[in-house]
Amino acid sequence: MNIVEKILARGAGKSSVAPDDVVFAKVDKVMMHDVSGPGVIKVFDKLKKQGISVDKLWDSSKVWVAEDHFVPSAEKVSAENIVKLSKFTKQYGIEKHFKYGMGQYGICHTISHEEAMVMPGDIYVGGDSHTNTTGALGAFACGLGHTDIAYVLLNGQIWFKVPETYYFKLNGKLPDHVMAKDLILKIVGDIGTDGGAYQTMQFGGSGVDEMSVESRLTLCNMTTEAGAKNGIVEPDQKVVDYLTQRGATNFNLIKGDEDAEYAKVFEYESSEMEPTVAKPFSPENTCVVREASSVELDKSYIGSCTGAKYEDLEAAARILKGRKVKIRTEILPAAISIYQRAMENGLLKIFLDAGVTVGPPTCGACCGAHMGVLAKDEVCISTTNRNFPGRMGHVESQTYLASPLVAAASAVTGKITDPRDL
Amino acid sequence: MDSFKKITSIVTPLDKVNVDTDQIVPKQFLKLVQKSGFGKFLFFNWRYDEQENKKSDFVLNNPKYENSQILVAGDNFGCGSSREHAVWALLDYGFVVIIAPSFADIFFSNCFKNGVLPIILDQKIVEKLLQETGMIEVDLKNQIIKTSSSKMSFEIDSYQKKILLEGLDDIAITFEYENKILDFEKQSKIPSVL
Numbered sequence: 001m002n003i004v005e006k007i008l009a010r011g012a013g014k015s016s017v018a019p020d021d022v023v024f025a026k027v028d029k030v031m032m033h034d035v036s037g038p039g040v041i042k043v044f045d046k047l048k049k050q051g052i053s054v055d056k057l058w059d060s061s062k063v064w065v066a067e068d069h070f071v072p073s074a075e076k077v078s079a080e081n082i083v084k085l086s087k088f089t090k091q092y093g094i095e096k097h098f099k100y101g102m103g104q105y106g107i108c109h110t111i112s113h114e115e116a117m118v119m120p121g122d123i124y125v126g127g128d129s130h131t132n133t134t135g136a137l138g139a140f141a142c143g144l145g146h147t148d149i150a151y152v153l154l155n156g157q158i159w160f161k162v163p164e165t166y167y168f169k170l171n172g173k174l175p176d177h178v179m180a181k182d183l184i185l186k187i188v189g190d191i192g193t194d195g196g197a198y199q200t201m202q203f204g205g206s207g208v209d210e211m212s213v214e215s216r217l218t219l220c221n222m223t224t225e226a227g228a229k230n231g232i233v234e235p236d237q238k239v240v241d242y243l244t245q246r247g248a249t250n251f252n253l254i255k256g257d258e259d260a261e262y263a264k265v266f267e268y269e270s271s272e273m274e275p276t277v278a279k280p281f282s283p284e285n286t287c288v289v290r291e292a293s294s295v296e297l298d299k300s301y302i303g304s305c306t307g308a309k310y311e312d313l314e315a316a317a318r319i320l321k322g323r324k325v326k327i328r329t330e331i332l333p334a335a336i337s338i339y340q341r342a343m344e345n346g347l348l349k350i351f352l353d354a355g356v357t358v359g360p361p362t363c364g365a366c367c368g369a370h371m372g373v374l375a376k377d378e379v380c381i382s383t384t385n386r387n388f389p390g391r392m393g394h395v396e397s398q399t400y401l402a403s404p405l406v407a408a409a410s411a412v413t414g415k416i417t418d419p420r421d422l
Numbered sequence: 423m424d425s426f427k428k429i430t431s432i433v434t435p436l437d438k439v440n441v442d443t444d445q446i447v448p449k450q451f452l453k454l455v456q457k458s459g460f461g462k463f464l465f466f467n468w469r470y471d472e473q474e475n476k477k478s479d480f481v482l483n484n485p486k487y488e489n490s491q492i493l494v495a496g497d498n499f500g501c502g503s504s505r506e507h508a509v510w511a512l513l514d515y516g517f518v519v520i521i522a523p524s525f526a527d528i529f530f531s532n533c534f535k536n537g538v539l540p541i542i543l544d545q546k547i548v549e550k551l552l553q554e555t556g557m558i559e560v561d562l563k564n565q566i567i568k569t570s571s572s573k574m575s576f577e578i579d580s581y582q583k584k585i586l587l588e589g590l591d592d593i594a595i596t597f598e599y600e601n602k603i604l605d606f607e608k609q610s611k612i613p614s615v616l
Contacts, residue, residue, distance in 0.1 A: 035452050077453040129504035145506040147535035194498035198527050368449045388444045395467040
C-alpha cells in the first residue's frame with residue numbers, strides 16, 4: 001500500500017484498502033473557519049429543528065477553529081459571524097480557537113502547521129478546499145463542505161472513497177531563483193485544473209527530499225487547483241524537526257511500502273525548472289515568467305496560505321532589501337508567529353524601507369474579501385492560489401499567480417519580472 | 423430535505439468548462455449563512471453589470487429559461503472553493519439537476535447534502551443536450567433522461583439515489599442507527615472515539 005492507503009486503512013480499522021474502496025474512517029482532527037463555521041452552525045440549527053440532539057460534539061479536543069477570511073472583521077456581517085463563532089466554541093468547549101487580537105491567529109492552513117495542529121499519519125478534514133495544504137506533513141488532509149463538517153463534528157467519522165494516487169517524482173534541488181510555487185504552477189499547467197480530479201497527488205524524489213517543509217506545503221496547497229482529493233508527502237526527519245520545534249511529540253510516521261502502486265508516475269527535473277506564472281483567468285494558464293515580462297502591473301500582493309509563510313517572506317526580503325517598490329505592494333504574513341519572526345529577524349524593516357504596506361494575517365484580498373482588493377482593469381501579481389475572474393476584486397481585474405520571488409521582483413520593476421533579470 | 427420528484431423542464435445551456443464556485447457565488451455573499459435567498463446571487467457577475475442591471479447576453483437572463491430546473495454545463499463544474507453556498511444558490515434559484523461531463527469532488531458531494539442531483543454524462547451527450555430546446559424529463563427513480571427524440575440512462579450511487587429520493591440527509595440517517603453504532607463501538611478493537 002502507499003501512504004494514503006495505509007492512513008485510510010488505519011482510520012477504517014482494516015488491514016488493507018485499495019483505490020475505489022469506500023471506507024468509513026475515524027477522523028483525527030477537524031477544522032472550521034469564519035466562513036465554514038457559521039455554515040456548520042446553520043446545519044446544527046436545522047438538525048435541532050428536526051429534533052436531533054446536537055448538544056455534544058464527538059470530541060471537542062480534536063476540533064479547532066480559525067478566524068481568517070473576513071478578519072479583522074471587514075464590516076458588520078463578518079463581525080457578527082465572529083461573535084457567533086465564539087459563542088459556538090464556548091458552548092461546545094472547543095479550546096483551540098485562534099482569535100484575532102488575542103495572540104496567535106492566522107490563516108487556518110498556516111495555523112495547522114505553525115501550531116502543529118495536525119500530525120503525520122492523521123486523517124484531517126477542514127471546511128476549506130485548501131485543507132490539502134497540510135498533507136505536506138504526511139497526513140491525509142482534505143476539504144469538505146459545511147454539512148460534511150457538521151457530520152464529522154457529531155460522529156467523528158466519515159466515508160471516503162480511497163483515491164488513486166498520481167506520484168510526482170521531482171529530481172534534483174530547485175535552483176535559487178525557483179520556488180516550490182513555480183513547480184506546482186508548472187504541474188497544474190501541465191495536467192490542467194481537473195487533471196488530478198479525485199486523485200491523491202503525492203510528491204517525492206530527491207527534489208522533495210531537498211525541500212523545506214514549507215516548500216512542500218506550497219506544493220500540496222495547490223493540488224486543490226488540479227482538483228485533487230488531497231496532496232501528500234511522506235514524512236521524514238525534516239517534518240519531525242519542524243513539528244518538534246512547534247511543541248509536538250509522539251510521532252507515528254506512516255510511509256508507503258517499497259512496492260506501493262501508483263495510478264500514474266510523472267517525472268520532473270526540478271533542478272531545471274524556470275520561474276513560472278499563471279496568467280488570468282485560470283491557474284492552468286501558465287507560462288515561464290520571461291514570456292510574460294512585458295505585462296505592466298498595478299499591484300503586487302504577497303499573502304495567503306500559499307505564499308506568506310516565513311520562507312515566502314524571507315524570499316521576498318532577499319529581493320526587496322535595499323530596493324524600493326514601484327507599484328503598490330502589500331505583504332500580509334499568514335500568521336502572527338510568522339509576523340513576529342519577521343519582526344525579530346529584520347524582515348519588516350526591509351519591507352517598510354522598500355515602501356511596502358505590511359498588513360495583518362488574513363485571507364484578505366486573496367479571496368477578494370478586503371485588505372487591498374482590485375479595481376476594474378487593475379493588474380496584480382500575487383503569491384496566492386486562484387485567479388478566476390473577480391477572485392481578488394473587480395470581475396474585470398486581472399491576477400497573475402507567481403512565487404514570492406517573482407512577486408517581489410515585479411514589485412520593484414512594475415512589470416512581471418524574472419528574479420534573475422533584476 | 424424535500425424528496426426528489428421526476429423533473430420535466432427545458433434545459434439551461436451553460437456552455438463553459440471549469441465553472442468555478444467563485445463564479446457561481448462571488449465572495450461578497452459568503453458572509454451570509456441563511457440557506458434561502460442565495461438564488462439572487464447565483465452567477466452574479468455574469469448576470470449583472472456594475473449598476474446591477476441584467477446583462478442581456480447571459481443565458482440566465484433570457485426569459486425563455488426563466489423556469490428551467492436543469493442546468494447543463496461543461497467539464498469540471500463546481501471547481502475551486504469548497505463553499506456550500508454554491509449549491510444553495512443553484513437550488514434557491516430553481517436548479518435541481520446539474521448535468522456535466524465531470525464535476526469537482528467537493529461540489530459533487532455538497533449537491534447530495536442539499537437535494538440537488540448532479541448527473542455525469544458522456545461529453546458527446548452533454549454537447550447534444552446543450553443544443554436541446556424542448557422539454558426533457560429526468561427520472562431519478564429509473565435513472566432515465568428523456569428528450570423529445572431520445573432516451574438515455576445515467577449512473578448514480580445507490581445510496582446517493584436513496585437519500586435524494588427519500589429526502590434524507592446523512593446525519594439524520596446515521597442517528598437512526600445510534601444504538602447499533604454504540605454496540606459496534608463496544609465490540610470494536612480499534613480505540614474508540616465516542
